[in-house]
Amino acid sequence: MALVNIDKVHKYYGDLHVLKGVDLKIQAGEVVSIIGRSGSGKSTLLRCMNGLEAYQEGAIILDNKEVSSDERQVRALARSVGMVFQSFNLFPHLTVGENVMLAPKLVLKQSAEDARKMALDKLTKVGLAEKFDQYPDKLSGGQQQRVAIARALAMSPKVLLCDEITSALDPELVGEVLKVLEELAAEGMTLVLVTHEMNFARDVGDRVVFMHQGKVWETGPSAEVFANPSTPELRSFINAVL
Amino acid sequence: MLNFSDLLPYTDQLLKGLWVTVELTVYATLGGVAIGTAGAAGRHYGGNLLRGMIGMYVELIRNTPFIVQLFFIFFGLPALGIKLSAWEAGLIAMLINLGAYSTEIIRAGLAATPKGQVEAAKVLGLSPQQAFFRVVLIPAFEKIYPALTSQCIIVMLGSAVVSQISVMDLTYAANLIQSRNFRSFEVYLVVAAMYLVLAILMRQAFDALGRYLFRHRRSS
Ligand SMILES: Nc1ncnc2c1ncn2[C@@H]1O[C@H](COP(=O)(O)OP(=O)(O)OP(=O)(O)O)[C@@H](O)[C@H]1O
Ligand SMILES: [Mg+2]
Numbered sequence: 001m002a003l004v005n006i007d008k009v010h011k012y013y014g015d016l017h018v019l020k021g022v023d024l025k026i027q028a029g030e031v032v033s034i035i036g037r038s039g040s041g042k043s044t045l046l047r048c049m050n051g052l053e054a055y056q057e058g059a060i061i062l063d064n065k066e067v068s069s070d071e072r073q074v075r076a077l078a079r080s081v082g083m084v085f086q087s088f089n090l091f092p093h094l095t096v097g098e099n100v101m102l103a104p105k106l107v108l109k110q111s112a113e114d115a116r117k118m119a120l121d122k123l124t125k126v127g128l129a130e131k132f133d134q135y136p137d138k139l140s141g142g143q144q145q146r147v148a149i150a151r152a153l154a155m156s157p158k159v160l161l162c163d164e165i166t167s168a169l170d171p172e173l174v175g176e177v178l179k180v181l182e183e184l185a186a187e188g189m190t191l192v193l194v195t196h197e198m199n200f201a202r203d204v205g206d207r208v209v210f211m212h213q214g215k216v217w218e219t220g221p222s223a224e225v226f227a228n229p230s231t232p233e234l235r236s237f238i239n240a241v242l
Numbered sequence: 243m244l245n246f247s248d249l250l251p252y253t254d255q256l257l258k259g260l261w262v263t264v265e266l267t268v269y270a271t272l273g274g275v276a277i278g279t280a281g282a283a284g285r286h287y288g289g290n291l292l293r294g295m296i297g298m299y300v301e302l303i304r305n306t307p308f309i310v311q312l313f314f315i316f317f318g319l320p321a322l323g324i325k326l327s328a329w330e331a332g333l334i335a336m337l338i339n340l341g342a343y344s345t346e347i348i349r350a351g352l353a354a355t356p357k358g359q360v361e362a363a364k365v366l367g368l369s370p371q372q373a374f375f376r377v378v379l380i381p382a383f384e385k386i387y388p389a390l391t392s393q394c395i396i397v398m399l400g401s402a403v404v405s406q407i408s409v410m411d412l413t414y415a416a417n418l419i420q421s422r423n424f425r426s427f428e429v430y431l432v433v434a435a436m437y438l439v440l441a442i443l444m445r446q447a448f449d450a451l452g453r454y455l456f457r458h459r460r461s462s
Pocket of ligand 1: 013037039042045
């Protein structure tokens with residue numbers, strides 16, 4: 001069974017039908033890029049995958065657990081799925097190290113020592129171990145986003161969801177964040193990336209999912225999809241962004 | 243002719259009154275801010291019924307005079323069989339009063355917390371309580387700390403009113419002393435200075451606590 005099974009998922013915001021029967025399977029170790037126009041439902045799909053949003057029809061099974069927005073379910077899911085946001089969302093009153101250690105201590109009940117080791121390990125991975133005792137507002141946007149990645153990784157998730165995590169960054173800082181993602185991909189981490197970085201999607205992603213009008217409109221191996229889009233919608237999208 | 247030496251025989255009364263005021267203020271501040279935190283959380287996260295009830299409490303207190311609230315608790319409640327000492331009634335009035343104002347102040351702080359930080363806490367697996375106490379609360383307090391400090395000082399100064407139900411606070415002592423030695427000018431000048439010093443000390447204590455709680459600020 002795939003790590004993530006999304007089966008005919010429908011999502012409404014009031015009367016607004018946002019996801020109109022999304023089907024998607026993601027295997028462990030896959031790097032999937034979700035692309036599509038603004039408003040096509042990319043963020044909504046990601047947020048349904050970890051219970052931040054409820055969906056009304058269909059099913060999402062992630063790591064053999066059915067995803068629902070029930071409070072307890074979301075908490076149980078935190079062990080399987082991590083998320084990184086466009087706006088970093090670091091906790092400003094906690095140091096970098098405390099940001100990373102908070103959930104392992106509170107949720108996984110790790111000892112202070114274990115949590116510290118884990119945090120140092122993950123911060124080393126994103127190249128920021130020396131910022132352990134700094135507060136987030138002393139860091140650049142790229143550094144903050146790398147801390148956010150480390151914070152998510154400290155929960156040892158099976159899949160990491162990233163929603164346009166480079167969109168809020170100055171162009172010269174995008175590279176350092178993408179590099180971290182590239183390394184994670186190389187290590188076999190399952191990544192689901194909503195992204196506008198088409199080059200990254202093509203070069204690092206295994207597979208591209210093109211969302212259009214609340215559906216998975218087209219999907220396939222990255223190189224193929226970019227070279228040979230089969231739907232006119234994807235063709236015009238690619239022409240517009242590349 | 244001013245004569246402050248006529249106050250000397252009453253030093254003891256003044257200090258006792260000062261102590262009562264300090265004691266009431268410490269309890270009322272700690273309790274009132276706790277009530278305000280709970281009230282703000284209820285108003286921010288609670289259901290309609292809870293939100294409505296807290297809203298009514300806040301409006302009721304904010305739109306009636308403190309002295310009437312105090313009289314109601316001390317003189318009115320015995321009609322319902324609730325008899326309180328003057329000191330208890332004074333403290334409860336202060337708690338309820340600060341609780342209402344700080345509910346409103348702290349709620350503004352909660353509302354200003356970026357939603358994304360709460361979501362980040364949620365997807366990390368924190369329970370709503372953990373997210374509230376570990377993630378939301380300190381940045382929320384940081385945003386409204388000056389307003390909260392002022393409100394607590396206002397309640398300390400307003401506590402002078404409890405002398406009206408014979409709580410032997412600093413103002414009660416002042417009234418008593420001037421009725422004995424007729425040195426109104428001197429007595430009230432000294433007592434006003436004592437309130438002023440209390441207010442300054444209180445602000446400094448709040449500032450010190452703020453420097454500790456919001457130490458992440460200093461780094462920037
Ligand atoms: N909380 C919400 N309440 C109501 N409507 C919403 C909400 N969030 C999103 N929507 C609507 O749902 C639709 C899909 O939004 P979504 O954020 O998933 O799009 P997206 O593909 O991520 O777009 P973008 O590229 O701009 O981020 C949009 O029409 C949006 O206005
Ligand atoms: Mg989006």
